[in-house]
Amino acid sequence: EAGVAQSPRYKIIEKRQSVAFWCNPISGHATLYWYQQILGQGPKLLIQFQNNGVVDDSQLPKDRFSAERLKGVDSTLKIQPAKLEDSAVYLCASTQLRGGRYNEQFFGPGTRLTVL
Amino acid sequence: KQEVTQIPAALSVPEGENLVLNCSFTDSAIYNLQWFRQDPGKGLTSLLLIQSSQREQTSGRLNASLDKSSGRSTLYIAASQPGDSATYLCAVAYGGATNKLIFGTGTLLAVQP
Numbered sequence: 001e002a003g004v005a006q007s008p009r010y011k012i013i014e015k016r017q018s019v020a021f022w023c024n025p026i027s028g029h030a031t032l033y034w035y036q037q038i039l040g041q042g043p044k045l046l047i048q049f050q051n052n053g054v055v056d057d058s059q060l061p062k063d064r065f066s067a068e069r070l071k072g073v074d075s076t077l078k079i080q081p082a083k084l085e086d087s088a089v090y091l092c093a094s095t096q097l098r099g100g101r102y103n104e105q106f107f108g109p110g111t112r113l114t115v116l
Numbered sequence: 117k118q119e120v121t122q123i124p125a126a127l128s129v130p131e132g133e134n135l136v137l138n139c140s141f142t143d144s145a146i147y148n149l150q151w152f153r154q155d156p157g158k159g160l161t162s163l164l165l166i167q168s169s170q171r172e173q174t175s176g177r178l179n180a181s182l183d184k185s186s187g188r189s190t191l192y193i194a195a196s197q198p199g200d201s202a203t204y205l206c207a208v209a210y211g212g213a214t215n216k217l218i219f220g221t222g223t224l225l226a227v228q229p
Contacts, residue, residue: 045216055214101167105215108159
């Protein structure tokens with residue numbers, strides 16, 4: 001079974017530029033998450049999708065971050081314009097409901113963003 | 117506020133030693149708890165998932181326990197190997213509606229050959 005795929009793996013941009021990350025979850029996983037992991041910290045949830053609907057985006061900086069999952073499979077996360085403090089690893093994860101309970105979350109390799 | 121704390125922040129042990137990593141959480145009304153491993157520059161690898169109704173889970177040399185009343189989980193690694201060197205993250209989910217994970221800052225483990 002293929003895991004969660006993410007691209008690109010690395011991205012370097014200058015502040016005020018825009019950037020987009022892509023995620024393809026495990027096949028059949030209806031729930032998709034985007035997390036931000038700043039160096040030395042644990043990941044922090046940015047947004048959660050159930051199929052193509054947003055479940056939780058309370059910690060997404062909506063003035064500069066946006067995300068979509070139009071067909072309920074792939075997802076993109078965009079930052080526009082980027083700030084220095086957006087330098088982090090952006091992790092995508094997916095999971096599924098089994099017997100009415102959420103199963104474990106599986107993570108992709110992440111995209112390491114450096115904002116200069 | 118729901119917080120997850122991991123102690124120690126870093127640990128160095130000789131190969132072959134049994135070790136315990138600790139995780140504590142402030143709100144005992146958890147949905148599930150998951151332990152992850154993260155290698156440098158890589159994503160997270162799921163090690164064990166403990167549902168709120170369970171007390172422990174085992175996988176190979178790993179055993180994770182959960183004590184909701186005291187707000188604690190431990191990850192026991194038996195007969196440690198240099199390949200176990202990584203950062204270990206504990207994450208707690210609250211509420212079955214989202215399964216959103218709240219992470220600790222991790223324990224950096226180094227197993228010396």
